Amino acid sequence: MKSGRYDMYNNNKFKVGLFGANCSSGRAIVKNLPERWRADWDSCSEMARLADQGGFDFILPIGRWKGYGGESNFQGSTYETVTWATGLLAQTKRITILGTVHAPIFNPLVAAKMMMTADHVGHGRFGLNIVVGWNEPEFQMMGHNQREHDARYDYADEWISAMKRMWTEDEVFDFDGDYLHLKNVVAQPKMTHREPPLLINAGSSDAGKNFSLRHCHGFFTNFVRRDPKSTIDFVENFKAEARALGREINVFTQGHVVCRPTRKEAEDYYRFFTTEGADFEAIDEILRLKNVTRANTPDYEEIRRAVPFRNIGYPIVGSPDDVAEKLAEIHAIGISGIAFSLVNYVTETPLIAQEVLPRLQKMGLRA
Numbered sequence: 001m002k003s004g005r006y007d008m009y010n011n012n013k014f015k016v017g018l019f020g021a022n023c024s025s026g027r028a029i030v031k032n033l034p035e036r037w038r039a040d041w042d043s044c045s046e047m048a049r050l051a052d053q054g055g056f057d058f059i060l061p062i063g064r065w066k067g068y069g070g071e072s073n074f075q076g077s078t079y080e081t082v083t084w085a086t087g088l089l090a091q092t093k094r095i096t097i098l099g100t101v102h103a104p105i106f107n108p109l110v111a112a113k114m115m116m117t118a119d120h121v122g123h124g125r126f127g128l129n130i131v132v133g134w135n136e137p138e139f140q141m142m143g144h145n146q147r148e149h150d151a152r153y154d155y156a157d158e159w160i161s162a163m164k165r166m167w168t169e170d171e172v173f174d175f176d177g178d179y180l181h182l183k184n185v186v187a188q189p190k191m192t193h194r195e196p197p198l199l200i201n202a203g204s205s206d207a208g209k210n211f212s213l214r215h216c217h218g219f220f221t222n223f224v225r226r227d228p229k230s231t232i233d234f235v236e237n238f239k240a241e242a243r244a245l246g247r248e249i250n251v252f253t254q255g256h257v258v259c260r261p262t263r264k265e266a267e268d269y270y271r272f273f274t275t276e277g278a279d280f281e282a283i284d285e286i287l288r289l290k291n292v293t294r295a296n297t298p299d300y301e302e303i304r305r306a307v308p309f310r311n312i313g314y315p316i317v318g319s320p321d322d323v324a325e326k327l328a329e330i331h332a333i334g335i336s337g338i339a340f341s342l343v344n345y346v347t348e349t350p351l352i353a354q355e356v357l358p359r360l361q362k363m364g365l366r367a
């Protein structure tokens with residue numbers, strides 16, 4: 001197997017990454033519990049060190065600009081992801097670290113140079129999750145009018161096409177698209193190895209998927225455990241569609257891990273932080289942004305109670321044996337890796353590094 005930047009420089013068949021650590025609370029909508037993730041720099045730095053030395057493959061931040069209020073102001077304190085990644089790349093040796101960048105609000109030349117800088121700092125370990133945005137208050141705060149849904153991906157297509165040329169071509173060029181009109185473009189130095197970084201996207205619409213097929217090396221989809229066949233079919237078809245375009249694409253998924261020495265401890269904690277430990281004021285605000293309110297939704301209470309579970313994606317809860325088994329199940333249906341969140345990325349990472357990753361190695365999923 002080749003092991004360049006698109007394989008995160010290793011032969012692990014199943015890649016494991018941490019997701020959401022640049023945001024306060026990560027992805028767990030919890031009250032101000034003592035263990036709530038504060039996402040201050042020293043904690044992020046310690047998380048990256050533990051993940052790098054512990055054998056994780058990648059770190060994926062969230063592109064988030066505005067918190068959701070509530071007692072915890074869920075995701076109210078966030079680091080901009082390319083500068084965050086650059087700092088962490090400087091402190092690590094082997095792990096891939098991504099930025100999650102909203103295409104419409106970053107000038108492509110500035111973004112290309114920022115990412116090239118990050119990639120040089122990390123000697124080729126920077127990756128990019130391209131997002132086009134959905135959260136209106138974030139864009140209002142920047143004075144930016146969002147385009148209609150599919151046009152966001154049309155714009156992102158031009159944005160990344162121009163950046164790929166900035167990263168790899170020596171010739172001065174003009175770029176004349178429907179949205180971008182760039183004259184006499186030069187950008188030196190080039191990306192490490194003169195290759196675009198690892199590019200990923202997680203669009204669930206047809207426009208989002210088509211964008212990934214054209215441009216990305218990795219695509220995120222949701223794993224549906226009760227219907228594995230649908231995921232198997234999706235992964236096979238998606239990869240075949242990419243091949244028809246002369247491209248290879250890996251499919252990843254996302255979730256949340258609660259790993260404790262015993263299954264009971266893990267299950268008890270999972271139940272706690274998604275029920276009495278949850279910040280329901282912040283949840284009301286998240287729902288309000290999606291126009292779901294008590295006034296317009298008869299089963300509001302039921303929906304509200306489900307948010308702490310739904311928000312963290314697929315739950316992987318249990319002892320190290322349980323967690324390793326659940327990850328192996330995901331690999332078995334064709335998924336190439338997972339980005340998962342933790343409630344606390346510093347206290348919870350060591351057990352996974354010490355007990356779960358070696359089990360995956362014994363199962364043949366990691367080199």
Ligand SMILES: Cc1cc2nc3c(=O)[nH]c(=O)nc-3n(C[C@H](O)[C@H](O)[C@H](O)COP(=O)(O)O)c2cc1C
Pocket residue numbers: 061062063064100130131132133134135201202203204205206207208209220221253254339
């Ligand atoms: C793993 C994963 C990471 C994502 N990260 C972000 C993010 O950081 N910021 C953001 O605005 N959207 C993020 N999204 C949302 C997607 O980019 C996308 O907008 C969403 O899935 C809806 O799909 P669509 O844009 O095709 O309609 C993420 C989704 C997934 C599954």
